[in-house]
Amino acid sequence: MKRIILLFLFLSTTFIARSQSYIGFLSDNYSGVHAVISNPAQIVGTPYKLDINLIGASALLGNDYYGVNVFDALKDDYDINLEANKYPLVDNRAGANVDVLGPAVMFNLNRNSSMALFTRGRSFGNVNNISGSTIEAIADSSTNDFSISEDDINGLGNGWLEFGVTYAHIILNKNQHVLKGGLTLKYLKGAGSAYAVGENVTLDYDSEGTDLGGGETTGSISSTGFLNYARFAEFDNENYNYDLPSGADGFGSDLGFVYEWRPNYLNIDLDIDSPKNKQSSYKLKIGLTVTDIGYVDYKNGIRQGFNITKENVSEEDFDNAEDLGSFLEANYTLTNSSRGYKIDLPTALHLNIDWMLKSKLFLNLNTDYSLMSKDRRTANFISNIVSLTPRYETKSFSFYLPLSVIDNSGFRMGAGIRTGPFYIGSGSIISALTSSNNKEADIYAGFKIGVFDKDKSDKDGDGIIDKEDDCPNVAGPVENNGCPWGDKDGDAVLDNVDACPDEFGPEENNGCPWEDTDGDGVPDKDDKCKFDVGTVANMGCPEAEVTEAVQKELNDYARVILFNFGNAEIKAESTQTLLEIVKILNEYPSAKFTIEGHTDSIGSYEVNQNVSDERAKAVKAFLVDNGVDSSRLTAIGYGERKPIATNMYKAGRAKNRRVEINLVK
Template sequence: MKKITLTSLFLLSIFCAQAQSYIGYLSDNYSGVNSVISNPANIADSRFKVDINLAGVSAFGGNDYYGVNIMDAIKSDYDFDLSAKKHPSSDNNIGLNVDIMGPSFMFNLNEKSSLAIFTRARSFVNINEINGEAIDAIDNDNSDDFNFNEGDFNAIGHAWAELGVTYARVLMNKDEHFLKGGLTLKYLQGVGSAYAVGKNLTVDYDADGTLLGGGQTTGRLTSTGEVSYGRFDEFDNDNYDYDLPDATGFGADLGFVYEWRPNHADYTTSNADGSSYTHKHENKYKLKIGLSLTDLGQIKYKNGLEEVFDVTNTVSEDDIDSEDDVNGILNNLYTLTSSKIGYKANLPTALHFNADWSFSKRFYVNLNTDFSLVSKTKTTASHISNVVSLTPRFESKWFSFYIPASIIEHNGFQVGAGLRAGPLYIGSGSVLSVLSGDDSQGADVYAGLKIPIYQGKPRDRDNDGVIDKLDLCPKESGPLENNGCPWGDKDGDTVLDHVDECPDQAGPVEDNGCPWGDKDGDTVLDNIDKCPEVAGPIENYGCPWPDTDGDSVPDKDDECPEEAGTVANNGCPEVVVVEAPVVTEEVQKTLNSYAKTILFNTGKSTIRSVSNGVLKDIIDILNEYPTAKFSIEGHTDSSGSDALNQKLSDARANAVKRYLIENGIDPFRLSAIGYGESKPIATNDTNEGKAQNRRVEINLVK
């Protein structure tokens, strides 16, 4: 019997598991609908449009009594008693969890909220406070007899199915701070449960303590203490007509996730209207922190049976063997002290904390803690083992790889590996430590298939730099300033609307697309109006006629535009007629007597300086008669050719004219002409006569 007891304990331990499911995989941002297991808030702002889980299974096992080398243990000649390492204590524990995630899916309701519907089958076995020291003593005893002082222990096995609905929503998205929350409501169907609780239990086994007669003996079992035994109504049914028990209930999960997004602006695109789109296909956080409370709830087994037995008695091994099951043993060999119909099986309520640090867009490290909120002494409740995991990972849309390192209650340190490749996810939280260790106390594995439909990178079909979701003309290229649409020309004036100051009225390019106006209302359009702000006649290009002298007679009609006058006199000042002095013959003679004395350089037209005084006298006389006009005549003698004399006389007459003008005589009053030798006043045969003929005359023009 000792051998049977030890073998059963070991087999149970190697198939038992910790309560954590999919270790490593759930830290992946691409775990999709599966992530509602750890935190229902995860599916909001997901990297998926739709995620469909076809099937996934996660099985975990561990104990704190036996440790083995897995590679040796799978050999046919492996001796557990000799080779396995033992860690006996007065409080050894065993646990089992199988978590099957059936057909499930998630999708986005809108930009801020998501919905998931999932199916899940779960089973737990928890055996707590087994006296491993007593078991070890039995194992090391060479006698078949043993004394087992267990004290208190409890064990529970529970299996159930879940149909869950998760709603998650973005609660805050302000600059670098992002917060989302989620709630899962679960309908629970109990599949089966059983539990046993021992108090002050001792067992004394004497291998041949009972005489059967004829020299035959059998084992004798003496026990003390109390055993409580609860089970669902079909548990003791030996036939194969299993029916689901009348056992239902409700459960809930609640979670929140905060993300710190210092570079949040890099993940938002905006158009000219101010509409924005946040990139759904990218992770945006530097740090993500999650907190969740899972498995709040219970299943009521309405027809379940709870019984309490006083097991203080001595029975033979044959008596035990003659009973069909545990129920028969307890009811027929021991004393029933109380019983009742119906009990509640509590879910393994747990608190989860998760922190994820992003080193880059591909490399992350995750810290996760799972803490059971259910006491081991609660007889009708399953519970998880406390876990702390650190998981570095490489993550991309189609492939992720992670190496979780965990410290698990009752199992110690474990290192595993896992990957996700498109629709496949597979891994283990302990595979590396199990394969390399000589004292493995737990192992786990998970695998599954899904149909992932990822959030895509925003499209830009017309390649204009404006993504289609913000592009008002996604099939036509256009600038960002016009929300991705080409600039139009509503009024057809060839001036595009974005620079057309009058987009609804045709106008020339020169006036920025506006029709020419007439600001001053003078009927001259501004494009040709040289004075567009002041009214003026067409004849003057839209400008008012100027009046330079301010005499109210426009310059165009003013015969004296720079001198104020009267309208009656066409803008000129009224003139007072004064009788001009008359040039007498005596004055004429005086002028000519002066003029004849003007001397020139020989053969030239340059006036000699000795004549300056005479010229000043002539100027004084001319100024006395300001309205009189005079002709300056030049004459020569007969020396030289006629042509030369004509040219010289003309030059000398003009030289005198220039001198007079330069000294203030109005040029309008003077004329000059040369007569050469054609008008002598004396004979040219003598020097005296020639001297008289070489002369300048100034004569009044009548």
């Protein structure tokens, strides 16, 4: 039996599609109409008023069985079976994927809405549970015979065309926050499909097992198990000149949202390179998308089930059969047959986070996650992927360096550029050229024409064209028709966020004055007695009066303050007495007091006056240092002028040497 045919049957559809075409390029703010591939919401608020893609293609070759050195593999005498590294698993995969974006156009409807029309062709397949031992058996060059055994094998190949229309709108544009939404609707035209599901399949091939007579032999095939085989109707026609299958169409959709955080906003700018961009461009952009919701319905497709348990089927019967379907029908037991089947699209969830590190330099994080189960026999599905892409971006040139980790394929490093109308790149080119154990290579390239929105005059650069700008010479936000916000009450809170634009008020109260219920000058937020008139010093509460008893208590303390002989230095043992005075004074925060110093008549008048002044000042300094407001205290010395007892006797003179603290009435 021809090995290449068996190898095709088992491996031609063994590729799980890469989740993201044009990797790196799709993160570019200048990717234009290509944004419909990753997130339909991205086409609004771009630098372009019109973007036309002429042609672009992304292709991938990969497997997880052979690991090769790319430069060695290009040599004429390279033998992949002998020289490549091999990694047999229970579910090895290999194949190719092509994604072509044909003629497509994106254009702005108005400042907040955009549309795109596009054509796209896609082809890939996927398979599960092809063991490495099967590949080894078929590829073994030491013998023409082989045996294989698979418990559960299923594979799908599918291609289709898309004719899509995308609408995107800015849902919210308020200060620092922008929210966009987008929807793509697609008409799908099936370009061909086939899938096979095998259960408990064994196959033994004997290259000389069938005797043709006259000394000639051919191979024989012995097999067991069950095989379900489906294909579009024209696939089995030997004389079929390829055309799009009849009765094969469907519908699909993509839904996406994008949030942008612009800490230094004016408004969305249609020209990313404009001076205004430094204030209005996003610092952080987050996109969430669900793509490829839908299916292609092959109404005329053929589905058949076979019991393939049979011994010694001649290879000549296989070679002479018009097609695989007629070979199966002629040699095995048909268990079921029906018309029509649907192939599900590779539905996936995508999260994209783009961070502007500084002007022209970005860091992009992208994750793609399959929402389609690998156990679904009639569905395409993607590989899960996480990509981190540093990006340098200007109006005329961009460079990307994507770093990716792909489910079951490992780490990949690529590079890409956009220069003028051309773009080219790869998600794995660096890995492919530097590794001696490479299992994957991809490339994309294309040509497009972008027309920037330069023909609308905007003298003040606020993103609002002059004919729609109420203040064309002064920059202002769109919410105020292009005029800067005013501040009528002069409280430094702009009118657009001032809850009381005609009354002076602090920013923390949204521009409104604080309420003062009792009118005592203490705002309710600070007034502990907001229904009773009080004082600022007593936090809005009324103060108690300084009674004669309080006055007496103060002076009882004051008269026992001790000083060193002949000067104003307070003795240490008086510290506690003075702290008690501080407590009393703080209970009456609005009351004012005089601190009076007195002496006896011993000594000269001038000396006594000076000593009394200094002692009064020393007491005041202590009280102020311990928390009493200095504006409430007056220090004065009376010397010997106000005795309270006779200076003729020692006891009287002791009473006259004193400090008094008296309420100012």
